[in-house]
Amino acid sequence: MDDFRVENISAFLQRRVSSFVTSPVVYDYGTVSRIGDGVVRVDDLPGRCYGELLKLGDGAFGMTLDLEENGVGAVLLDKSENITAGDRVTGTGKVCDIPVGEKLIGRVIDPIGRPLDRRPLEVDEYYPVERPAPKLIKRQSVKKPLQTGIMAIDSMIPIGRGQRELIIGDRQTGKTSIAIDTVLNQKGKDVICVYCAIGQKASTVAGVIQELRESGAMDYSVVVAATASDSPAMQYLAPYAACTVCEYFMEKGMDTLVIYDDLSKHAVAYRTMSLLLHRSPGREAYPGDIFYLHSRLLERAASLSDSLGGGTMTALPIIETTGGNISAYIPTNVISITDGQIYLESELFHSGIRPAVNIGLSVSRVGRAAQPSAMRKVSSSLRIDLAQYREMSVFARFGSDFDESVKKMLVHGEKLTELFVQPKGRCYALSDETALLFAARKNIFDGEDVVDVHGAADAYLSELHENSADVMEKIDRSGDFDEEDEKVFLKAAEVINKKS
């Protein structure tokens, strides 16, 4: 005991300190050299990556978009007025990410995952907003249909799960309505829907959310919103964030649907940021990488192979045109990336043909393969019938005399066009569409005494639902009908002639 001597303080501390294993921490920081309109230029900030989050002066966040030799160019995610030249900037080493998972269903979030519906959101899994698209080997061809519930689309421009179908048209032509009706039609069909609003008025977005809530569609939907009052950086991030939310479910083997409303505003937000960053403007003042902006987004929509769970992501991007000009820069880009387009026309819309789909200019490049056989049987000649009708109706305006067959064709075309008029929010089941188109094919609506096509169609459908509900249910389940069912259709169609 006597041998024990208290160690000298300095020696003790020296021993303690040398036993610590520390790794050196290097803080890189730069300084703001220029700021204006939501864009900052930072000097001396090496080693940053593209899209990395930066922390500026008072705690505001920015995102790097330009990497230069002796600094970076970044956009601010927030409207921060307190940042001035000379403020310190540090990199966070993280790229933007977004919460994912089941808990998001029924929620409204912004592109960085903040809840916008005044309820806390507790999620533990985060995915980065930018992710590589699934490789070719991980995909399979589109083979399951995605019913929109809109007869003109399901019959002539069918969409398959995993397809990218563009909805394009001038302002106020019913673009959003088609997308929302498609979401409403997914009720009970195990499809998770994500609606992404980009650069729209907050009141318009609120209207859409209310519509989804009232119809019960929020039970299987997520809304990602960056409104016109948000910064261009937030609008730029929104579709990638929405895509990531969808990807989570797709990778779990589920079917998903994502709507980008709309990508013209997305391109404009990106152009704003690029011009403020002093990138050289190209055609229509868009920067050179504008094609990559949308292609890397839309390539992430896929139909995954069965070994990866067989999940799908169907994308419905929306593009707004001006004056019906589909050959402008952004429309042609997106048309070339997608697997087809639904072209909506103001003239048709104002003449009462709603949805205002121009069948001649609309196509679906992969959906036909996925169309249910019931629909394929009744829709094969529709496009030709309508094209002939359009061509002949131009001559018919001059009041010339036609022979019997041309007159018949004109009446058939007119009734068919009328049948395709479908009010917003009214979705048809596959069996309804099949039954109606079967009757149209048999010229049942063409009779002189069928004045009101819709009245006749409703009577016919309610007759079928009352007396042959089993047949209708079978068609919905199997996606096909046989000769026996045809007899049921014809018998029910007698009600049309009787009533009128």
Ligand code: ATP
């Ligand atoms: P914006 O360019 O403002 O985004 P939009 O092209 O998305 O417009 P919508 O908002 O979908 O168009 O529709 C415009 C108006 O047309 C709405 O008032 C809507 O109720 C009406 N509408 C859309 N589709 C139909 C339809 N099938 N039948 C009747 N009205 C419709």
Ligand code: MG
């Ligand atoms: Mg709209």
